[in-house]
Amino acid sequence: SALPGGIIPALLTPVDSRGDILRDHLVSLLEYTLDCGVSGFYVGGSTGECFLMSVSQRKEVLSIASETVSGRVPLIAHIGAQNVDDSFYLAEEAHALGYSAISAVTPYYYGFSFQEVFSYYQELCQISQLPMVMYFIPALTGRTFTSQEIARLAAIPGLEGIKFTDGDLFKLERLRGQLPDFVIYSGYDELLLPSLSLGVNGAIGSTYNVTAPLVIALWESFREGDLARAGHLQRELNTIIEMLVGNNLYPTLKDLLARRGLGGGLCRRPFLPLTASQKEESARIDTHITRV
Numbered sequence: 001s002a003l004p005g006g007i008i009p010a011l012l013t014p015v016d017s018r019g020d021i022l023r024d025h026l027v028s029l030l031e032y033t034l035d036c037g038v039s040g041f042y043v044g045g046s047t048g049e050c051f052l053m054s055v056s057q058r059k060e061v062l063s064i065a066s067e068t069v070s071g072r073v074p075l076i077a078h079i080g081a082q083n084v085d086d087s088f089y090l091a092e093e094a095h096a097l098g099y100s101a102i103s104a105v106t107p108y109y110y111g112f113s114f115q116e117v118f119s120y121y122q123e124l125c126q127i128s129q130l131p132m133v134m135y136f137i138p139a140l141t142g143r144t145f146t147s148q149e150i151a152r153l154a155a156i157p158g159l160e161g162i163k164f165t166d167g168d169l170f171k172l173e174r175l176r177g178q179l180p181d182f183v184i185y186s187g188y189d190e191l192l193l194p195s196l197s198l199g200v201n202g203a204i205g206s207t208y209n210v211t212a213p214l215v216i217a218l219w220e221s222f223r224e225g226d227l228a229r230a231g232h233l234q235r236e237l238n239t240i241i242e243m244l245v246g247n248n249l250y251p252t253l254k255d256l257l258a259r260r261g262l263g264g265g266l267c268r269r270p271f272l273p274l275t276a277s278q279k280e281e282s283a284r285i286d287t288h289i290t291r292v
């Protein structure tokens, strides 16, 4: 498959107080994480705040990322949208911009039937020449699938992978066993090591924007068979993730970038800027990360 493996940040999108994209900050984040050795980027996903953006902003983010990365690592464009025409449009843009793959969240909000979800992916895969990574995040879409249903989706020509953001590792294991050639990305940063032990091909996560060196070390320790070190790193990372999630995740991740001189910016409304006490907690998280 043309899909990248390894550690892939779900890219943050720095914006100013009006919600406009801060190109320079986005470029700094891309260059910083590339220097850390990440294997690709997942652009415009949940972490990228795509559901809070206009289609033209989403296109702008896709274009800044492809111009900046300029072929150094593969890029996956999240093009999922509530309006299918927007998805088709963004899928075409992603192809024109040289993306390696597209990804779409499973249709949500209206309680669609399996057949409706199936047709949605089938049509997107027919229209786009790029491989599709379905984005499975039942906690946020309210829609789950059995491993048998995911296997039926995986049989759609062009649907080559899944971003598996679910804590059901039994389901993950069943999928891996049934579909040896299907590309599976771990989506919960908290569960990277157990997911690696079950044979995922890569991991896409929000916290990798600020913890890339640590998480790459975890990945390499696992590959070298040093499970003690991999386990130690997962525990350290989970302490950081717990603090991040308890402090308003995305604004805190951006605050951490700002502390490293990378800009970072704000999040789009209705996300609020960090309060004074959240900023203090962010400073503690920053210290914690540098000590690991």
Ligand code: SI3
Pocket (backbone or CB within 6 Å): 010, 011, 042, 044, 045, 046, 047, 048, 140, 165, 187, 188, 189, 190, 204, 205, 206, 207, 241, 245, 249
């Ligand atoms: O699309 C995306 O931005 C992601 O890759 C999301 C990713 O699965 C994250 N999920 C959400 C809802 O943010 C995780 O990385 C998550 O933030 C992390 O495991 C902390 O819980």
